[in-house]
Amino acid sequence: MSETTTPAAERVHVTRSRSKPGGTAAEADGAVPFRRARKPPWLKVPAPGGPTYRRLKSMLDGDNLHTVCEEANCPNVGECWERGTATFMILGDVCTRRCGFCNVKTGVPTWNDPLEPLRVANQVKKMGLRHAVVTSVDRDDLPDYGAGAFVGVIRSIRMMAPGCKVEILTPDFRGQEMPLAKVIHERPDVFNHNVETVPRLYPKARRGSQFLRSARVLRLAKEMGGDSVVTKSGLMVGLGESFEEMVETFGLLREHRVQVLTVGQYLRPTENHLPVDRYWHPEEFEALEKAAYELGFESVAAGPLVRSSYHADQNLPESALAS
Numbered sequence: 001m002s003e004t005t006t007p008a009a010e011r012v013h014v015t016r017s018r019s020k021p022g023g024t025a026a027e028a029d030g031a032v033p034f035r036r037a038r039k040p041p042w043l044k045v046p047a048p049g050g051p052t053y054r055r056l057k058s059m060l061d062g063d064n065l066h067t068v069c070e071e072a073n074c075p076n077v078g079e080c081w082e083r084g085t086a087t088f089m090i091l092g093d094v095c096t097r098r099c100g101f102c103n104v105k106t107g108v109p110t111w112n113d114p115l116e117p118l119r120v121a122n123q124v125k126k127m128g129l130r131h132a133v134v135t136s137v138d139r140d141d142l143p144d145y146g147a148g149a150f151v152g153v154i155r156s157i158r159m160m161a162p163g164c165k166v167e168i169l170t171p172d173f174r175g176q177e178m179p180l181a182k183v184i185h186e187r188p189d190v191f192n193h194n195v196e197t198v199p200r201l202y203p204k205a206r207r208g209s210q211f212l213r214s215a216r217v218l219r220l221a222k223e224m225g226g227d228s229v230v231t232k233s234g235l236m237v238g239l240g241e242s243f244e245e246m247v248e249t250f251g252l253l254r255e256h257r258v259q260v261l262t263v264g265q266y267l268r269p270t271e272n273h274l275p276v277d278r279y280w281h282p283e284e285f286e287a288l289e290k291a292a293y294e295l296g297f298e299s300v301a302a303g304p305l306v307r308s309s310y311h312a313d314q315n316l317p318e319s320a321l322a323s
Contacts, residue, residue: 056127092111092137094109096137101268121156125161132164134167168190175210184224199211233262260315262306298318
């Protein structure tokens, strides 16, 4: 009697509980298996550990401050910290959402430190920064979704380091106008909210978020802030998008009055996150940058290792750099 074999069921990506980031990612046709495929040479960076890096890490740890550089496993942490720059992450290190690409922990936040804005501003002053970037986890558990903390940080930096430009990278505040208005009223120099990926991939990559809601937040920020606030957004490639979809998304962002754009390669943090569909070649990033400028963006940074706050002090419109 012959035995019949049952073909293995195709594995699909299934989001895990909120206590764990991302989800169990499938190795679908064309996807890059985790820890098996070598990264292309243009993604190789030296391991962090220089003297400035160690000194800065000690300072940040001493003040009990979080950075997205560490929490999100940014590949540029060594370079940026050696330059004496860092992106501060306020409101704790636990996020209320579970994006399939993000390495930040997901769960029920407990962080509540009313003195955090002053500690961030004090660190900005000690570092002598001329351009500070401040972001946060999503805090859908708070009545104002964390807007008050951004207000406090902007005010504190203006008071303690008045010569420093302030760039904020915020959540979408669930699309609510009042929290956004509170933040824009403080006139940050740059308002950044990343749409992260093309609209088609939102159900897979950004559960709990909506592309048009994020785009509307960017448009409202520009309408509220006028010429005194630069609007900025960023996307990743490597999740399964096409070149045409990327350019179409650029166009949607321009329609929503976004001025500055960043585009970088998605790198899978762990096997529990979405797989890399493919690694885009540097020449493809050059083509994306060219297409973005043709659509009217005032400043574009596109490259395999580009991240939203990478060289943020340089990736600004000429008018902002001159002021």
